[in-house]
Amino acid sequence: MHHFQYRGDDLYCEEVPVARIASEVGTPVYIYSHATLTRHFRVFDEAFAGVLHLVCFAMKANANLAVLKLFSDLGGGLDVVSGGELFRGLKTGVPPQRIVYAGVGKSREEIAYALKSDILMFNVESGQELRLIHEVASGMGVRARVALRVNPDVDPKTHPYISTGLKKSKFGFDIGHALEEYEAARALPSLDVVGIHHHIGSQITEIRPFVDALEKTAALVRTLRERGTEIRYLDVGGGLGITYKDEEPPLPAEFARALIGVIRDLDVTIVLEPGRVLVGNAGILVTRVLYTKQTPARNFVVVDAGMNDLARPSLYGSYHAIQTVRQVSGRPEMTVDVVGPICESGDFLAKDRGLPRCEPGELLAVMSAGAYGHTMSSNYNARPRAPEVMVRGNRYHVVRERETFEDLVRGERTLDELG
Template sequence: MPIDFHALAEKYGTPLYVYDFDQMRENYRRLKEAFAGSKSLIAYAVKANSNLSVISLFGKLGAGADCVSLGEILRARTAGIEPYRIIFSGVGKRDDEIEAALKEGILMINLESEAEMHRVEEVAQRLGQEARISIRVNPNVDPQTHPYISTGLHENKFGVEIDRAKRMYIYAKNSDWLDPVGIHFHIGSQLTELEPIKEAASIVADLVRSLAAIGIEIRFFDVGGGLGVVYRDETPIDVEEYAKVITESIKGLDLTIICEPGRYLTANAGWLLTRVLYEKNNGAKRFVIVDAAMNDLMRPTLYQAYHGVEYLEPDAKERGEATPADLVGPICESGDWLAKERLLPPTRSGDLLAIRSAGAYGFTMASNYNTRGRPAEVACEQGQCRLIRDRENFEDQIRLEKGHLEA
């Protein structure tokens, strides 16, 4: 059923994030079925879209959660995800976060360095509780994606190289407080080429075999996330082929595959609605100034990312010739743009536009820069739409400050 963006904008105001839960559910089903012949866990990457209702949607479908902070772990638990389906990743875990994760009884902690391994061991010993761990292996494979979201090369801060990982597994096996149950790799985000994934999976699977030869039995093969989506003209990876190269890489091994999608599940099931404030033309450049800004959607200025823009007024053809325009917001930064050189007809104040592919890394990266309240969020499913997060107001923003004002 089509979503009535105009009705939602009238009811909830703009800027406004809108999510199609039916599409999210279908994306999950397609990926889960691709791994139907194997033991698998789809652990939703909470960082992509951490709204409690989104996490709950995937949890009810059987998903776990890939978390990179204690806050995300608590969000996953609040949304109903069982601890044994939660993975704690990330390069910089504080002792209090490690302790809380162990007390929650999560499935495993992904280690990113030897230093982190020793911190986890110390915390586990202090608690008198064995820590289930996996190690993030950096296979040094070029993911062929944007350098800011590449994570699998030696120049990136993530993971450890093969030889160091093997030494860490041997250490963990001999520790009274570490239980090495998994292995993990994630070479980058927005991946649209299958070959790097195949190469990385093969390298890491060979490490699993070499570990088994010395008595270290790994149970979970965590392939990370990173499946790319269409923002403009990309050709995404076929999920059946993706699952096939993963399962073939671990042939002969008794492993549960863990996949950590975020963008794949949510990106193209979300829109950011915004209204035109006015137009400005300086003679050389046309600007359409809207009420959404870089604080609402950071990806364009951060990654120079492309998001499709849909002009939603029905009389577009009667407005006159469409000409190139930059879509910009009210923030006092030259980097405050949402789209550049897009063909748009002449616009009027109040016209509604939808910025596409905004379901992932949209609201989660939003901020209060310029003391702007973050947008409301709406979920639509089975023909009904509902508010899943209120719009922030000024009082929300200053709540933690005003109690400290000097008398």
């Protein structure tokens, strides 16, 4: 359920016409719905109300400060994967006790920053990282709370680039060797071993892989306890999929019921790291048609948003529904490629898509763009990154300004300037 609906012929976000935002803020522009974000967080959080839990939003999906603040105010924490994400989270006022930190390549400086910030725990991905965290913590005279990220070798049946829990993936410890790794961690005096973590992938639309992974991890928790390692936090990662086209992912309530069924007797706090499911359908990317162009082979709609603004179609071949912001009846439908201005043939938002015949100047809404949209955007082809707008009721707010040309060259010097 989201709050991007037509009223008459015009697409609205909550009470605000999308065309008004586009004409006042310009295009391309990301638009988020406050009501949708709130609803998604609440539905997810309430699904786990029966057990001790903490929802740590995976901010790689959407790192806008207004989004982080909204979830934090609703009681959420964060899953961060870099010093920069930690900085953004702390700047928003998210309590550090609600922050978990994953990622295969944490640097010494990032580890020290997280220790100084006193985050809830590190989700550790290798033996060398364990030892480095120990070393940094003992140098600072503190103890580091850690969970080991295990790789449960479960196929999440999603795109290979977003499958993270297979044996061949770079993430986590092989689950078959986890017991020895826990022993090694316990022997390091500056570490407090408090948890276990797994994350098997993203855009998962079936319950089974989640349950399979959790059964393996839960069995490990029981064995660890028998051997004297008390696991207080069981972090099950993120990954719940959304509907981009016709997928039918489990509802948060079904997802929660299945997971709780596996861990009910374990007496742990379950940590969840949802990203896409909270923000994906709470955002759209609005773009303007620049040109339409027919070649003997294809029909193109050239728009002012490119792969630098929304990388997912180019990166994963992902599907995003595209709708005209104003519906005009009686227009013939055409099969088109919606392409951006970037000098790459891989720069497209849709291929072979049926759309009403578009006119230069009209607005298109790229749906389900709230997750891995702006966070994956870049300045490729020296294109300033798009602004982000949050709509609440009948008002909208620019929560991130459009970058300027000056922003593009900030911090750069020619050798002449440097003398």
